[in-house]
Amino acid sequence: QFAGVAADELVDPRPWCEIVRQWTTFHPEFAYLPRKFKIAINGSTSDRAAIEVHDIGLEPLRNEAGELGFRVLVGGGLGRTPVVGAFINEFLPWQDLLSYLDAILRVYNRYGRRDNKYKARIKILVKALTPEVFAAKVDAEMAHLRGGQTTLTEAEVQRVSRHFVDPQYKALSDQHAELAALDAQHPGFARWRQRNVLAHKKPGYIAVTLSLKPTGVAPGDVTDKQLDAIADLADRYSFGQLRTSHEQNIILADVEQSELFTLWNELRDNGFATPNIGLLTDIICCPGGDFCSLANAKSIPIAESIQRRFDDLDYLFDIGELDLNISGCMNAWRAPPCRPYRRAGRGQER
Numbered sequence: 191q192f193a194g195v196a197a198d199e200l201v202d203p204r205p206w207c208e209i210v211r212q213w214t215t216f217h218p219e220f221a222y223l224p225r226k227f228k229i230a231i232n233g234s235t236s237d238r239a240a241i242e243v244h245d246i247g248l249e250p251l252r253n254e255a256g257e258l259g260f261r262v263l264v265g266g267g268l269g270r271t272p273v274v275g276a277f278i279n280e281f282l283p284w285q286d287l288l289s290y291l292d293a294i295l296r297v298y299n300r301y302g303r304r305d306n307k308y309k310a311r312i313k314i315l316v317k318a319l320t321p322e323v324f325a326a327k328v329d330a331e332m333a334h335l336r337g338g339q340t341t342l343t344e345a346e347v348q349r350v351s352r353h354f355v356d357p358q359y360k361a362l363s364d365q366h367a368e369l370a371a372l373d374a375q376h377p378g379f380a381r382w383r384q385r386n387v388l389a390h391k392k393p394g395y396i397a398v399t400l401s402l403k404p405t406g407v408a409p410g411d412v413t414d415k416q417l418d419a420i421a422d423l424a425d426r427y428s429f430g431q432l433r434t435s436h437e438q439n440i441i442l443a444d445v446e447q448s449e450l451f452t453l454w455n456e457l458r459d460n461g462f463a464t465p466n467i468g469l470l471t472d473i474i475c476c477p478g479g480d481f482c483s484l485a486n487a488k489s490i491p492i493a494e495s496i497q498r499r500f501d502d503l504d505y506l507f508d509i510g511e512l513d514l515n516i517s518g519c520m521n522a523w524r525a526p527p528c529r530p531y532r533r534a535g536r537g538q539e540r
Contacts, residue, residue: 191435194354195397195443196234197389201250201258203233205351206287209342212350213288219295224302224310229291240436242266242274245312246294251281258284264294264324265316270520273313276321278328284347286332288340293331297324357429357444362394365447372451379454381503382465387450396447398428400440400462401472405497408490409475410438419460427453437474439467469506470514471497478518485518492516 194202210229214220220227230244241247247263259281266275282290301319303309316324373380388397400420402410412420420440424432427449428442435441440462445453457463466472473496476482478489493516500506 191433191437191441192238192388192397192443193233194356195390195392195395196238197391198235199233199391200235200252201233202351202354203231203239203250204354205347206231206233206248206250208350208353209288209347210291213291213340217295219292219299222299223295224298224304225307225312227295227298227312243268243272244275246291247275248287253281260284260287262290262294265313265321267311267313268521270308271311271313273317275313276316278321278325285342286336287342289335289338290328290332292335292340293328296331297327301327356392357431359392359395359444360446362392362446362448364393365450369447369450376451378465379451381507382454382463383450385465385467385469386463390444392444394447396445396450398442398445398450398453399435399467400442400457401464401466402439402462403466403472403497404461404464405471405501406494409473409493412440416460416462420462423453423456423460437467437472439472465503466506468511468513470500470509470512471506472513473497474513474515476517476519478516482518484521486520487518489516489518 193199193204210231214229227246228244229246229248230239230241231248231250232239232241233250237249239247241249241263243266245264245267247266249261249263250258251261252258260279261277262279262282263275263277265273267273279290298312298315302312302315319327369383373383386399386401388399390396400423402412420432424430424442427446428444431443433441433443442453454463464471473493475489475493477485478487479485480488480490496514500509
């Protein structure tokens with residue numbers, strides 16, 4: 191949700207995601223995969239893409255010579271068999287990215303199980319072979335693919351990158367002193383700024399998270415009037431753009447720091463200024479048995495009960511950062527197995 195704007199970003203992951211998307215479209219290896227297949231690419235020092243629980247996870251890094259590459263992780267997944275993936279390549283040159291992904295798919299297609307759909311995910315194959323053996327088989331395939339047609343070039347990366355242009359940023363300076371003065375005068379603003387903003391790569395700008403987790407409302411729910419208000423805020427404060435996050439909140443990614451206090455007041459008026467991002471009541475919750483035919487438990491009432499029980503900001507701040515995901519079935523759509531506190535369907539705690 192902060193791709194292209196986060197201050198801690200090593201690379202903008204959006205062009206790389208688009209390169210992978212174009213590569214997968216009509217790819218013959220994808221026509222006969224045993225099961226669904228998901229690839230995650232992170233761009234920052236903080237993992238905001240949950241790469242450890244995807245079939246393939248890609249983490250950018252630079253070697254001692256300053257060259258860009260990726261750490262490659264395979265075999266992650268959630269659901270009834272949650273697995274943290276294993277790194278099989280500590281530094282893959284970016285030029286070999288698509289070739290290496292091809293090699294992984296070839297190994298998966300060749301050895302993946304098709305006799306039992308519950309055993310057909312790549313996470314089961316990696317565990318059965320061991321990550322070391324799986325990596326060796328991928329390397330054997332790479333011997334045939336390296337330097338071939340899927341080798342990426344600088345021209346191709348630039349071609350895709352040109353589609354991800356920055357908005358018309360102004361030449362601004364950071365407002366550290368001014369914001370600190372406002373913090374001293376308005377404790378509520380200081381608390382909100384502590385939890386709901388993220389440092390921006392451009393001086394004078396900030397990324398703002400609109401919390402959709404007020405007490406008594408299903409996590410992530412907004413009304414039609416609130417959506418109109420969000421659209422208006424995006425037009426006036428963030429180049430007409432907004433983003434949704436997998437935490438079920440809304441992001442205004444390009445807010446001028448000088449307008450932050452004014453924006454905060456408008457967010458309070460519209461119910462979006464709860465300073466709980468990353469705290470216990472910032473719950474990720476699936477629709478559960480109230481709406482989903484796959485669910486075997488209701489998740490929204492549990493989320494509401496927790497919100498009401500901990501409806502005290504002083505208490506929440508004393509507890510500190512704590513993630514809570516709730517899923518109404520074992521498929522774990524809200525990714526509970528990878529959180530410190532999680533609850534899944536059938537009354538099971540994992």
